[in-house]
Amino acid sequence: MTTLALAEKITGTPRGAVPAPAVAEAKRSLLNWMGVAVGAADHPMVDMVLEVAAAWGGQPQATVVGRGLKVDEHTAALVNGISSHIFDYDDTLLDTILHPSAPVWPALLAYGERHGLAGQPLLEAFVLGVEAEQRVAQVVYPSHYDRGWHITGSVGAFGAAAAVGWLMGLDARQMTYALGLAATQPVGLREMFGTHTKAFHPGKAAANGLQAAYLAGKGFNSSMRSIEAPRGFAHVTSEAPKLERLTQGWGESWQIMYNSYKPFPCGVVIHPANDAVVRLRGEQGVRAADVERLELSVHPLVLELTGKKEPRDGLEAKFSVYHCAAAGLIDGWVGLAQFKDQRVTAPDVIDLRRRVVATVDPSIAEDQIRARAVLRDGRVAELYVEHCLGSKDNPMTNEQLERKFGEAAAPVLGAAGARNLMDTIWQLGRARNLEAVMALTGPAVPR
């Protein structure tokens, strides 16, 4: 299987051929992506990138989401890709740990806005972009990731180049060149986790992929065998690549259908605990004030990765199952608010988290948990989570995605603005011009 064959599959997909369920999942992906991008766009690292780019000039062509500001198309792809990865709250294709939206939507939205495209082709292009990047990810995973590549940045440009290139109408040879330009500039060392540069990775991948498509469209050439050649992407960045994944079974199913969304803004291993305490409170009426002790039987990874007993701030709290369980039981949710520094150091949360007892149980799967609240009056409330919210077998509903969107976007856009943008995204297939959609992504008063 070859780069050219992949390019032919992409360019050979006519408009309208992507099936409705895949288009629907693209909308869910966009809603999820947009919420976390808008919500994080006031981060200082976004200011830094915008300042550097502003000094170079550039025409106001595409919107920086969450800012109400236009910059040139290339910079918009970079900045929006960064914003959407800051919260670590974006979507995930679990079999490769690829976050598919962060490198693709920023390139597509910038291109679509600048050229006044309609919504439907953008949704289809997104499905194809995700198909391309995820197939490349499957070729090189897991050795690529194990070696130290942050796969979202290192394969993301394939997705951006494929999606934008398809909209441009590149032919198969040009698409092969665009994929080659993506292949030759992987972005992202895992060593950068925990720094600003982690979020830079999908942003730069988006910008690189966009540039790759434009260059290929102008006639800029690269290798015809950039992925599979002995000194191509797959062999240089992984061992024993599964090249058959490039095109095998193309069109039988679409990778976007396996996309998953995080209900909680922290690592997935802690999600069963969050789900359990929210349900103990909501379904069984357990109140924090009545709880003597909260016992959790957890998968081994939970304590290995998130066993921090006394977190000092919001970042550390993401690695504390004790904090999450306590804050979630008190507040009824584990969202962005529960990771604010002041919530982590609040006396009621500290008091309860010290009464959380977590014990490893090897019979518990990664998406499972057993919770037992021993109340002060001697009663016991118990709950078994078989598949936690957001897992493969219990995906987030549209309503849950809307709640997440509102939580992230409303502080920036206001409740009405967030609702308006959300409704527009659900109707994106009917939007005539993306420019009007993007105008809804900023606050009433531009930052």
Added chain:
Amino acid sequence: MTTLALAEKITGTPRGAVPAPAVAEAKRSLLNWMGVAVGAADHPMVDMVLEVAAAWGGQPQATVVGRGLKVDEHTAALVNGISSHIFDYDDTLLDTILHPSAPVWPALLAYGERHGLAGQPLLEAFVLGVEAEQRVAQVVYPSHYDRGWHITGSVGAFGAAAAVGWLMGLDARQMTYALGLAATQPVGLREMFGTHTKAFHPGKAAANGLQAAYLAGKGFNSSMRSIEAPRGFAHVTSEAPKLERLTQGWGESWQIMYNSYKPFPCGVVIHPANDAVVRLRGEQGVRAADVERLELSVHPLVLELTGKKEPRDGLEAKFSVYHCAAAGLIDGWVGLAQFKDQRVTAPDVIDLRRRVVATVDPSIAEDQIRARAVLRDGRVAELYVEHCLGSKDNPMTNEQLERKFGEAAAPVLGAAGARNLMDTIWQLGRARNLEAVMALTGPAVPR
């Protein structure tokens, strides 16, 4: 040895501390770089990149050499980096096959022009940038290159970031972050050799390194251990990295002193043959019309890499020792003119190249050749080249670099313009403002 230690060495070098011989070699590097960049700047691939960037806008801040055109600083770094690598005629650090100038000068010149810097600090910054990139190259070479990385693109951003960051006055922590941003985006698969994308590599490295320095200066952070960490640059892109090379013996000698320049625009294995025929003609008066047969005793690699007997165009002729020997003996030089398609297919060249006999001699070293011209009148002219021009033991003189510069730049700038720019580069240490220097790099009538 650590990224931080390297950053401290760079930032701890005060202005004026780089010794005069290193500064002089920086000027030779610039003269060589500028000639090949100006000469190649009319290539169609440069048009493509400029068209894509122009559509995004950008202020006219820095000059595209050979064009008489200003674009934004970031784009200028990209485009000039591309131009300077098109001819495969730039400088080389032979122990890593790194072409040191192509990723560093474009970033430095763009930065220096935009900010109106003087010439002397730019020359010093170049020495430090080359020091940084070449030390990183030594850490990862040869496994990095063997695996398939085009080392000029994949480590070039370290040089650009270090050079520009030093001029900006980054502190050691910021410099560490800038090097981290360079580390996380290596550019360049060797699979791209023979395509436009090969020249794209140093250009993108220059642009990435420039951006990295700016971002770090704004406070954008990355890892403190981006090169040496288990999932850092060295371990992800090479085996058994020699981390001690990052700072070992810093300041005892400068890597730029080992820079070498190509006298002929083709692979180095063919250079002894070129040198031999030029000298047979110049020193012994051998004329092509008198030659019955030209016998060459060559290093084994010559026929392995450049044994093409009937090249059809200029590109193929670079892989034909027969063409080079014939054209060089007839014309008295093997330069850009000898690789024009019409020279390759000229009857006099074809006639003579069929009378060139090349034989492998295992006793001949890579920089050696034995040439024997059997003349029609029975006489024989012989020549033994012990160290060919441009090799470590027979470096190009300033006069030879000037000739090369004129050959490449005069067709674009005119003879007087080329001479003026050359004189200005020799005097760069006294230039007050780079803007005036860069104004000399374009044709009288802008393209």
